[in-house]
Amino acid sequence: MATVATEPHPTANDAFGPAAALSCRECGHRYELGPRFACEFCFGPLEIAYEFDSTRVTRDAIARGPANMWRYADLLPVPRNVAELPNMNPGLTSLVAADRLAGELGMRSLHVKDDSANPTHSFKDRVVAMAVEAARTFGFTTLSCSSTGNLAGAIGAAAARAGFESCVFIPAGLERGKVVMAAVYGGKVVALDGTYDDVNRFCSELIGDPAGEGWGFVNVNLRPYYAEGSKTLAYEIAEQLGWRLPEQIIVPIASGSQLTKIDKGFQELIKTGLVEDRPYRIFGAQASGCGPVAGAWERGHDVVQPVKPDTIAKSLAIGNPADGPYVLDVCARTGGAVAHVDDGQIVDAMKLLARTEGVFAETAGGVTTGVLRSLLAEGTLDPEAETVVLNTGDGLKTLDAVDSGVTATLAPSLDAFKDAGLL
Amino acid sequence: MATVATEPHPTANDAFGPAAALSCRECGHRYELGPRFACEFCFGPLEIAYEFDSTRVTRDAIARGPANMWRYADLLPVPRNVAELPNMNPGLTSLVAADRLAGELGMRSLHVKDDSANPTHSFKDRVVAMAVEAARTFGFTTLSCSSTGNLAGAIGAAAARAGFESCVFIPAGLERGKVVMAAVYGGKVVALDGTYDDVNRFCSELIGDPAGEGWGFVNVNLRPYYAEGSKTLAYEIAEQLGWRLPEQIIVPIASGSQLTKIDKGFQELIKTGLVEDRPYRIFGAQASGCGPVAGAWERGHDVVQPVKPDTIAKSLAIGNPADGPYVLDVCARTGGAVAHVDDGQIVDAMKLLARTEGVFAETAGGVTTGVLRSLLAEGTLDPEAETVVLNTGDGLKTLDAVDSGVTATLAPSLDAFKDAGLL
Known part of the structure; x- marks a missing residue:
């Protein structure tokens, strides 16, 4: 073959x-x-x-590109006319100058890269956009995946836009918003009784079976193309900082692929001369209830022992992360670390981010913000260094994690309002 | 005074x-x-x-501006340095080339302006961004509003980002996603037993009362500034079409302000020479369960009789729309119309939009898409004319409107999958 x-x-x-x-x-x-x-x-x-074309990869050429991730098409495995093809066109999400959060945490410079503005409100739109182009080239007719929820929604939408069939596999018991969003585009959504890792094993079997003929599994047989989408987070952060690498960045770890690709993206920016070569430190963030990479880091191991996930951060609940060892390499090489926070800290961090910056993050954003806070408290992060924290998903998909509701329910009269003690 | x-x-x-x-x-x-x-x-x-400055209002100057609504700052009542102030920076959302939906409807050219990509996932971020700047200038310390839900979330986030207190008023019984999103940013959210129109009346009383001192009600005492935010939809659509006005546009009607401001925006583009002066037709869309403007249009009246809302399109459930008569004027002047669709048609249209274009719209997007379909069927809309339909909100906030769920729940085995009859 x-x-x-x-x-x-x-x-x-x-x-x-x-x-x-x-x-x-x-x-x-x-x-x-x-x-x-x-x-x-x-x-x-x-x-x-x-093999990059140095005449095409320039700051000016990128600035003239579309207001989405295809402005970096000359750094990605996609055709040059990709912006004209039917695709969700994610990316170029806000890099929020988080001055109020920085103030509360005693930091000099903090930005939040808020990927909830993508079409299906998670960073997964970036990787799926890549997989769609590869699937088109390879002649696949059905898009598929194992997913903790966000990916299923991203595939449902992208398949609809681009005219593919889709059939996605999720663990039973995901958040309602994620299930509805995966299903509303009309593709098949199959829940399997088991964890994400069980679903992943199922997909590996299906790929080898005639039943999976013509299917592009975005995070298996299209994975090399798919994964490159995460590099665009690195490109955008650097461009939005004025073509400069951040000194510190906190990245969530599910499979670990995103973290390694952000490192790859930074390295490419240096090699192509788009940014100055200066040190940066990459920090990985996990939930304590699914922290196999953080556990390996703490123990100083270079292999990652699988765990059985038990956390509200379901989008990060991968107990056997494929890129775990590479994450350990990157964090060690760049002088970073891998850390974890528990569910209570995750919720507190979600509320802190919402209250100070108006960013309603998914639980995964609570994990990165919680780890930011924790690593600052223990002195591992430098509060004087220019820092970026990633929010990769949307709070609307994990409503149950926060208990926010109305302050009061009243009769519609001034007297009732004044009597309620809210002023 | x-x-x-x-x-x-x-x-x-x-x-x-x-x-x-x-x-x-x-x-x-x-x-x-x-x-x-x-x-x-x-x-x-x-x-x-x-009084526009013609040396500043040029296509080139706008193209050099930020990738958000502040690229049009020289057409808005905001300071020139607005992009540097703490603000949610909404806008420049996708204009989706809806070729698959156009194909199903037999249209030549259709685009969906998808405002669900804004920070709190509705067009309300645009108008609130304007109100925040006015509130800062006027020295208000608390942001407030009557809201059907989306506005409450937009204010909660913007107040947090910009450092205002907030206290918003909603009718009891709104969708859970909207309530949580309004409350998560830490401001006060007060539910009042009554309709939106009752809540609106309550706010008018509060403005005249000492209890409302220092409060900026974005859609009352800040309304002239607030409402201008909707003009940016018109600017963006024209710029994204290559500086050309669409021949037909379908706009949802709640208070009616958005529709009249889109018309104002188109007129300004013509007056400033940014686009060629050519005819455009504006169509208003309402839910049958709250269709006072559509009713007046059908009866040929120029006054709008208030109704008591009963529709799943809660973000459009304003029974006594302040700008109703102006909407009738605009639609008549431009050769458009005002039409309505019932709840069943709204849900069908939401699913059609999701299935063909990967856009998961709020019920309000089902109203506009449903009216698009209905006006095409009756011959009021020209299928050969360049058409834009607005989606102003996000399906994640109105999950209950669609019954989408998993196709099947299975054991994680190939045999179970093959036996399930899904292939």
Whole structure:
């Protein structure tokens, strides 16, 4: 099935812009661009290798691009005309200058990258946008995935927009907002009795089965393309800071892929000369109820022991994170850390972020903001350094996590209002 | 209390950019810029009159502006440095090329202006962003409003970001997502037993009472500033079409203000030479369960008889719409119409929009899309004309309107999946 390519396939090369090949992250073996995800020699994960065109990758060219992630098309495995194709066109979400939160935490400079403004209100729209383009090129007709909820919604919407069938698999018991959002676009949504890791195993079996013929599993057989979408978070943060890397960044860990791709994005910005080469520290954030990477970091291990998730941060509830070891590498190399906060701290942090900055984050945003607070308190984060914290999802999808409700219910009269003691 | 100004107050003029005065929509009487909303002579509503600076209002200058509504600051009553102030910075939401929906409806060109990408996921962020700047200038310390839900959330977030107190009033029984989103930012949320119109009356009383001292009611005493935010929908649509007015546009009607301000925005674009002067038709959309303006249109009346709302489109459930008569004027003048669809048609249209374009609209988006479909079927809308339909809110806030859920719940095994008959 596999052929080792020294020259990329010409058609694939047109469809994948600056992408030159797939490359094994473990042994470096190269493959031509195709719907493959694991090395045939060492079973390591494959990722995209590029040959960037330095005449196209300039600050000016990017500034002239569309107001979405396709402004970075020349740094991504997508065709040059990607902005004209039917796609959800996510990205270029706000980098909020979080001065009031910084004040409360005693920090000099803090920004919140708020990805809840994406079309289905999570960062997953970025990775799915990439997978859609790869699926189109490879001729897949159905988009599929294992999902903790946000991904299912992103696929439902993107499949509808681009004219694919979709069938997504979720663990039973997800938040209602996520289930409705996954289902409303008309694709199939199948709940499986088990954890996300059970759902993931199911999908791996389905890929090898004739029943999965013609199916693009965005986070399995399209994973090398899909995962590159997270690089756009790094590009946007740097551009929105005025083409400068932040000194510290706090990133949530589910599979761990997002964190490693943000590092890859920063490295590419340095290599292409878009930003100055200066040190940055990447910090990973997990929930205590699903903290396998944080546990490995604490114990100084370089392997990650799977756990059974039990946390309100369901979008991060991956007990066996595929990119866990790579996360440990990145955080160690950049001088960062991996930390965790419990459910109570998550909710407190969600409310802190809402109260100070008007950002209603998903539980995952409570995890990053909670870890920000915790690492500042213990002195691991530098309050004087320029810092970015990620909110990757939307509080409307995890309503049950916060107990907010009306202050009072009254008769519609001035007397009733004055008597209620609210003034 | 009032002084009639021939020259605008110099400080106010700096704070309000190109705004020159307040002007009565009925008798044309002018007032200096201040926290007033009704004419002292005829009780007509006041709106902003401008003196635009033609050297600043150019396509190039706008293109160089920020990727949010402040790119149009030189057309709005805000200070020139507005983009640097603490504000939610909404706007520049996607204009989706809805080719698949157009295909199903037999249309040549259709776009969906999807305002669910705003920070609190409705167009209300636009109008509140304007009110915040006016409240800052006037020295108000508390932001308040009567709201059907979306506005309450937008105020909660904007007050938190900008450091105001907030206390908002809603009718009891709103959707849970809207209530939680209003309350999570830490401001007060008071539910009143009654309809939106009862809540509105309550707020009018509170403004005249000492208890309301220092309060900016965004849709009452800040209304002239607040309402101008809706003009940015018109500007964005024209810019995103390549600086061209659409031939037909379908706009939801709650108070009716949004529709009249979109017309005002189009007129300003023509006057400033940003677009060619060509005819456009504006169509208003209401729910049958709260259709006072549609009823007046059908009967050929120029006054609007109040109704008691009974519809799932709660964000449009204003039984006594303040701008109803002006809506009738605009739709008649431009060759449009006002129409309504029932709750069943609203839900069908929400699902159609989701299935064809991946846009999960609020019930209000079901109203506009339903009216689009209905007016096409009866021949009132031209399927060959370039058309824009507005989605002003987010399906996540009206989850109960759609019955979408999982297709099946299964054991996590290939056999169970194959036996379920889903392939």
